[in-house]
Amino acid sequence: EAGVTQFPSHSVIEKGQTVTLRCDPISGHDNLYWYRRVMGKEIKFLLHFVKESKQDESGMPNNRFLAERTGGTYSTLKVQPAELEDSGVYFCASSQVPGELFFGEGSRLTVL
Amino acid sequence: QQPVQSPQAVILREGEDAVINCSSSKALYSVHWYRQKHGEAPVFLMILLKGGEQKGHDKISASFNEKKQQSSLYLTASQLSYSGTYFCGTEWVAGGTSYGKLTFGQGTILTVHP
Numbered sequence: 146e147a148g149v150t151q152f153p154s155h156s157v158i159e160k161g162q163t164v165t166l167r168c169d170p171i172s173g174h175d176n177l178y179w180y181r182r183v184m185g186k187e188i189k190f191l192l193h194f195v196k197e198s199k200q201d202e203s204g205m206p207n208n209r210f211l212a213e214r215t216g217g218t219y220s221t222l223k224v225q226p227a228e229l230e231d232s233g234v235y236f237c238a239s240s241q242v243p244g245e246l247f248f249g250e251g252s253r254l255t256v257l
Numbered sequence: 258q259q260p261v262q263s264p265q266a267v268i269l270r271e272g273e274d275a276v277i278n279c280s281s282s283k284a285l286y287s288v289h290w291y292r293q294k295h296g297e298a299p300v301f302l303m304i305l306l307k308g309g310e311q312k313g314h315d316k317i318s319a320s321f322n323e324k325k326q327q328s329s330l331y332l333t334a335s336q337l338s339y340s341g342t343y344f345c346g347t348e349w350v351a352g353g354t355s356y357g358k359l360t361f362g363q364g365t366i367l368t369v370h371p
Contacts (some may be wrong), residue, residue: 178357184271186301188344188361201358204288236299243356245312246289248298 147171151237157255158228163225170219170239176200177211178185178246183233190246191235206231227256254256258282262362269335269369277330277365279345288328289346289359290319292339299344302330310328334368338368 150169158164179191191210192202196217205212206232209228214220224231231250234253260281267275279288287306293298303312305321305328313319316333332339346359 153318171319177359180359182339188346188359190358190360193358204358240357244304245301246357247301248291250296250298 149237149239149247151235151249151252153252154250155253155255157257158227160229160257161226163223164227164254166222166224166235166254168222168249170221170237171241171247174239174241174247175217176240177214178240179220179239180236180238180248181233182236182251183230188236191222207222212253226252227254231257232256259360260288260345261320262343262345262365265363266366267368269367270333271337271357271369271371272320275332275335275367277343277345277367279328279330279347281326281347283349283367283369284348285347286325287348288319288321289348291344291346292326293344294366295353298364302343312325335367335369337369337371340367342366361370 146195148224152167157165175194175196180188182188190204194214197214232255234251236248236251238248240246260279263278289304290302293299299345308323308325312318319330342364344364345362
């Protein structure tokens with residue numbers, strides 16, 4: 146069974162540019178989460194989808210971040226325009242039932 | 258509110274034991290433990306839901322105190338493969354808060370030497 150996959154694994158962009166991160170959850174998992182780890186700090190919740198609906202987006206930093214989950218399958222997280230403080234590792238996780246979250250390896254974003 | 262993990266780092270020799278603590282200022286719904294190796298995905302270790310619960314597999318176990326405000330992860334007879342960063346993730350489920358919305362501690366870096 147394939148795990149959670151994320152793309153790209155690493156992205157380097159200039160301040161003001163746009164980046165789109167993609168997450169493919171484990172097939173059949175209705176719950177999809179985005180988390181972020183800024184260097185040296187804790188992993189922080191960004192938002193939670195149940196199928197295609199946003200269940201909780203209380204962790205989204207500001208309106209430069211837009212998450213979508215078309216058809217309840219894969220999800221994208223767009224940052225536009227990117228700022229220096231957006232640098233970090235963005236993790237996606239999925240689950241079918243409350244309990245264990247299956248994490249992807251993360252997308253490392255570097256904003257210069 | 259972010260849980261507090263201690264210690265921040267620990268260095269062991271193979272075969273030694275370690276305890277990692279995770280404390281919250283308020284009662285939790287659950288606590289999750291994850292291990293992340295550098296550049297890899299965090300991997301689920303276990304979840305505790307009940308006050309007073311203890312569970313584990315192989316030589317890694319965890320406890321959740323009666324008040325559900327503190328959890329400890331126990332690593333016994335450590336192996337090289339135990340090296341990594343350990344995170345506790347805490348969950349409050351009330352007032353519509355969604356399951357899976359974890360608040361993580363800052364992590365404990367565990368290094369096991371031969």
